[in-house]
Amino acid sequence: xxxxxxxxxxxxxxQAEKLGATQSEVYLESSRILExxxxxxxxxxxxxxxxxxxxxxxxxxxxxxxxxITSLLQGNLDQAVQDSIKAANASVPDPDFSSLASSDSAxxxxxxxxxxxxxxxxxxxxxxMMTRGVQASxxxxxxxxxxxxxxxxxxxxxxxxxxxxGINEASLETQAELTxxxxxxxxxxxxxxxxxxxxxxxxxxxxxxxxxxxxxxALRLRGAxxxxxxxxxxxxxxxxxxxxxxxxxxEALDARQVQDGESYLVDSIGSEIASTELEIVDNxxxxxxxxxxxxxxxxxxxxxxxxxxxxxxxxYLHDSYSSSKTGVKNTSNxxxxxxxxxxxxxxxxxxxxxxxxTLDDMISEMTEGVLxxxxxxxPNMVTGELSAMIMEGFLIKKGEVKHALKSTLFGxxxxxxxxxxxxxxxxxxxxxxxxxxxxxxxxVKITSG
Amino acid sequence: xxxxxxxxxxxxxGGIELEDLAAIAIETGLNAGAxxxxxxxxxxxxTSLDVVNQITRTTTIATEIGAGIRAFVNGSWAFGHTxxxxxxxIKQAAKSITxxxxxxxxxxxxxxxxxVPTFKDTIKYKAKTPVSTTPIExxxxxxxxxxxxxxxxxxxxxxxxxxxxxxxxxxYIANSLGTNxxxxxxxxxxxxxxxxxxxxxxxxxxxxxGFSGGLGDxxxxxxxxxxxxxxxxxxxxLSSKAVKGGVYDxxxxxxxxxxxxxxAFGHACEGDSLTGGSSVLQNKMSTSxxxxxxxxxxxxxxxxHLGSFVYDWEGTCAKKxxxxxxxxxxxxxxxxxxxxxxxMDANGAARATSFMYPPIPRMSNTFMEPGDxxxxxxxxxxxxxxxxxxxxxxxxxxxxxxxxxxxTHGQLxxxxxxxxxxxxxxxAGIILEILPKVDxxxxxxxxxxxxxxxxxxxxxxxxxxxxxxxxxxxxxxx
Numbered sequence: 001x002x003x004x005x006x007x008x009x010x011x012x013x014x015q016a017e018k019l020g021a022t023q024s025e026v027y028l029e030s031s032r033i034l035e036x037x038x039x040x041x042x043x044x045x046x047x048x049x050x051x052x053x054x055x056x057x058x059x060x061x062x063x064x065x066x067x068x069i070t071s072l073l074q075g076n077l078d079q080a081v082q083d084s085i086k087a088a089n090a091s092v093p094d095p096d097f098s099s100l101a102s103s104d105s106a107x108x109x110x111x112x113x114x115x116x117x118x119x120x121x122x123x124x125x126x127x128x129m130m131t132r133g134v135q136a137s138x139x140x141x142x143x144x145x146x147x148x149x150x151x152x153x154x155x156x157x158x159x160x161x162x163x164x165x166g167i168n169e170a171s172l173e174t175q176a177e178l179t180x181x182x183x184x185x186x187x188x189x190x191x192x193x194x195x196x197x198x199x200x201x202x203x204x205x206x207x208x209x210x211x212x213x214x215x216x217x218a219l220r221l222r223g224a225x226x227x228x229x230x231x232x233x234x235x236x237x238x239x240x241x242x243x244x245x246x247x248x249x250x251e252a253l254d255a256r257q258v259q260d261g262e263s264y265l266v267d268s269i270g271s272e273i274a275s276t277e278l279e280i281v282d283n284x285x286x287x288x289x290x291x292x293x294x295x296x297x298x299x300x301x302x303x304x305x306x307x308x309x310x311x312x313x314x315x316y317l318h319d320s321y322s323s324s325k326t327g328v329k330n331t332s333n334x335x336x337x338x339x340x341x342x343x344x345x346x347x348x349x350x351x352x353x354x355x356x357x358t359l360d361d362m363i364s365e366m367t368e369g370v371l372x373x374x375x376x377x378x379p380n381m382v383t384g385e386l387s388a389m390i391m392e393g394f395l396i397k398k399g400e401v402k403h404a405l406k407s408t409l410f411g412x413x414x415x416x417x418x419x420x421x422x423x424x425x426x427x428x429x430x431x432x433x434x435x436x437x438x439x440x441x442x443x444v445k446i447t448s449g
Numbered sequence: 450x451x452x453x454x455x456x457x458x459x460x461x462x463g464g465i466e467l468e469d470l471a472a473i474a475i476e477t478g479l480n481a482g483a484x485x486x487x488x489x490x491x492x493x494x495x496t497s498l499d500v501v502n503q504i505t506r507t508t509t510i511a512t513e514i515g516a517g518i519r520a521f522v523n524g525s526w527a528f529g530h531t532x533x534x535x536x537x538x539i540k541q542a543a544k545s546i547t548x549x550x551x552x553x554x555x556x557x558x559x560x561x562x563x564x565v566p567t568f569k570d571t572i573k574y575k576a577k578t579p580v581s582t583t584p585i586e587x588x589x590x591x592x593x594x595x596x597x598x599x600x601x602x603x604x605x606x607x608x609x610x611x612x613x614x615x616x617x618x619x620x621y622i623a624n625s626l627g628t629n630x631x632x633x634x635x636x637x638x639x640x641x642x643x644x645x646x647x648x649x650x651x652x653x654x655x656x657x658x659g660f661s662g663g664l665g666d667x668x669x670x671x672x673x674x675x676x677x678x679x680x681x682x683x684x685x686x687l688s689s690k691a692v693k694g695g696v697y698d699x700x701x702x703x704x705x706x707x708x709x710x711x712x713a714f715g716h717a718c719e720g721d722s723l724t725g726g727s728s729v730l731q732n733k734m735s736t737s738x739x740x741x742x743x744x745x746x747x748x749x750x751x752x753x754h755l756g757s758f759v760y761d762w763e764g765t766c767a768k769k770x771x772x773x774x775x776x777x778x779x780x781x782x783x784x785x786x787x788x789x790x791x792x793m794d795a796n797g798a799a800r801a802t803s804f805m806y807p808p809i810p811r812m813s814n815t816f817m818e819p820g821d822x823x824x825x826x827x828x829x830x831x832x833x834x835x836x837x838x839x840x841x842x843x844x845x846x847x848x849x850x851x852x853x854x855x856x857t858h859g860q861l862x863x864x865x866x867x868x869x870x871x872x873x874x875x876x877a878g879i880i881l882e883i884l885p886k887v888d889x890x891x892x893x894x895x896x897x898x899x900x901x902x903x904x905x906x907x908x909x910x911x912x913x914x915x916x917x918x919x920x921x922x923x924x925x926x927x
Contacts, residue, residue, distance in 0.1 A: 123549050260501070
């Protein structure tokens with residue numbers, strides 16, 4: 001498959017040149033996605049998706065055209081090349097565009113991103129993973145009052161990038177994701193929560209742990225109450241940081257946004273933007289991590305990029321367009337979730353260096369504050385203002401977790417959040433492509449009602 | 450079924466008629482042991498433009514072509530898709546999908562049949578300046594003009610961005626009970642962004658409009674509104690203050706109201722959150738969920754709206770759904786699956802992002818019916834509070850019943866008058882607790898275009914309503 005796709009890529013490049021492209025890039029995918037969905041503890045839907053397709057970018061001078069098609073059949077690919085050229089010819093020349101990606105560097109070998117047992121997983125094996133997760137939830141809560149929902153997805157994908165500047169790369173990757181959601185009880189007593197895990201290999205998935213934790217997390221939320229509003233410290237756990245850092249921080253480093261003035265971190269390279277405790281890198285080479293890959297979506301070699309070093313911002317995240325626009329090194333952060341979308345800039349694995357304090361110690365040292373286990377909110381990227389609902393959180397008083405919170409929000413600017421990150425935990429967890437311990441923010445505005 | 454012009458879909462799939470391809474899938478599935486089979490064959494053309502300060506950052510012309518197939522055996526569903534639209538490709542897909550439905554049977558709890566009405570129809574795409582045949586140069590020109598209009602609105606506007614998307618779909622749906630529907634449609638969305646800058650601050654605002662039909666069906670006034678509204682808001686935000694967190698009486702504008710109805714109530718009415726047993730509306734049918742003056746509907750039959758369609762993605766004729774009538778919960782949104790399992794009538798709410806996804810119950814154009822308050826009188830009556838406008842984003846957990854929205858801007862009400870402009874205010878609440886807090890509904894109305902993501906599937910929707918007042922809401926500030 002890999003070589004077929006590389007050949008197809010070269011062929012498309014030649015065709016684009018014949019039609020007048022000065023540069024061109026082809027991104028090809030062939031993937032198998034096996035998915036099992038559960039509802040009320042039973043199978044709701046099984047699906048197997050064999051997805052093949054191609055994304056094309058062609059350049060005519062400084063005009064850029066994009067196309068994609070959900071097929072690799074010759075007639076369809078011909079049409080996609082023509083569409084891409086048509087789009088380029090119609091577009092306005094972009095003075096900031098200089099070239100598609102090229103690379104002289106060697107490509108790294110990234111280990112642990114392909115697992116044969118996932119690539120060959122059968123429907124029955126997927127059902128088994130899912131049902132083990134559900135059983136584990138029942139073991140915590142009992143079967144009767146627990147409406148378990150869940151989803152197990154395994155994906156194997158061959159990705160190929162070929163361009164007219166000599167890039168010609170292929171990689172094989174696998175991913176698995178298990179989610180178990182437990183909704184327990186009824187009426188006033190009702191509570192619900194979920195847990196999930198995404199990995200590169202089948203053996204890392206721990207359905208018993210995820211199922212059990214989803215029910216335990218749900219039960220802890222019973223008796224949720226509002227609290228008095230005010231300024232107090234806040235602990236963000238790794239699952240809450242998936243949104244707060246994964247979106248709220250990493251997206252502010254998107255060099256295209258920065259260049260457009262649409263980030264609260266414009267003109268910040270070399271400035272102390274965070275607490276000296278905070279060390280953050282974007283590492284696309286981390287073995288087995290969900291965001292790791294040998295090359296980015298434009299085919300340039302992956303790297304480990306320091307972002308915050310002792311509180312000082314070192315780099316923005318770049319692709320070929322943003323880096324050549326300002327004449328800085330490309331950090332290889334072009335990302336596309338599929339051939340069906342346009343490449344954009346995204347962090348690979350955002351990694352926060354752990355500290356020495358355990359989460360339990362953070363809690364026990366707190367006189368009064370809030371523990372936020374989950375939020376999905378993101379800041380205003382221009383001003384950095386963040387007002388986030390605590391989807392799952394708890395009041396802490398005199399070093400103890402008192403009760404769950406209802407209709408409670410926290411507010412702070414991202415600038416302050418980074419500076420007030422005074423204590424970094426030791427409890428590292430991988431959540432999405434964010435790898436972080438819990439972080440204590442010494443003061444936020446809590447509103448509850 | 451009649452053949453269309455020579456460049457139509459029929460001819461591009463190797464001379465095999467859609468009906469025959471569908472028949473192959475259905476027959477293969479039934480022969481392999483399925484009791485119900487359906488297929489969606491789709492040919493979609495998409496255009497997408499992203500124009501920043503009159504320069505096209507991206508110009509995309511794309512094609513999505515393929516078939517999604519489902520097989521059903523005694524309560525067990527399996528889904529798969531293929532872009533290989535040859536008879537061999539369809540046959541192989543139908544066979545392996547049916548095999549999966551048979552394999553997962555032992556883990557199914559509810560045994561039921563799909564016994565639903567069937568439909569046969571052909572809906573043609575009729576539009577002024579159809580998106581399918583209008584040259585891309587015309588679309589780029591239009592979007593550039595809007596971008597220019599934004600930039601020239603005021604000297605403090607330093608960045609303009611306009612995102613344009615259109616989609617033309619030829620969709621053919623058939624099932625083993627005899628449904629046979631072809632619906633062609635075109636839709637467009639414009640989203641405009643304006644960034645204003647002065648010595649004190651930089652502020653951004655956006656506006657969106659969306660339609661089904663063609664480019665010639667859009668009024669010039671709507672285009673103008675979209676070009677000017679974000680600049681007006683961004684400029685007003687330059688001197689704004691972040692709202693102080695606290696519990697307030699709020700007046701939600703139509704956009705925020707619509708989003709709240711969509712997120713906080715509509716999602717809980719989707720049939721699959723009820724078959725899952727986890728919706729906060731479980732066992733609440735025909736009971737009071739809010740004050741008598743509240744009426745909430747979801748209506749895909751409205752002419753020209755972004756979320757409109759004649760047949761849903763299972764080929765069921767779409768109907769208006771009155772979710773709440775005079776404060777009483779009265780209807781859910783169904784697919785064939787959820788209607789069959791809950792013993793209710795299918796009402797045409799099945800949608801899928803593309804042939805690559807199974808249809809699930811979704812909203813279309815969702816709204817609250819207007820009441821009789823005059824907005825200015827309501828502001829005077831409110832005395833102290835916050836008017837909250839537009840939505841940056843929002844989300845909900847229909848199991849917990851919790852939701853949150855972030856308004857993009859707003860204005861304080863002090864002594865019954867509008868005063869300071871505020872920004873970035875969020876509201877949080879519990880679904881079944883918020884409706885009883887709505888104590889006044891205005892006589893105005895506005896619809897907002899947007900997209901909604903559920904279970905990894907994005908669909909275009911509209912939501913709207915009048916201005917409403919909600920008492921005692923926690924508003925998060927920075």
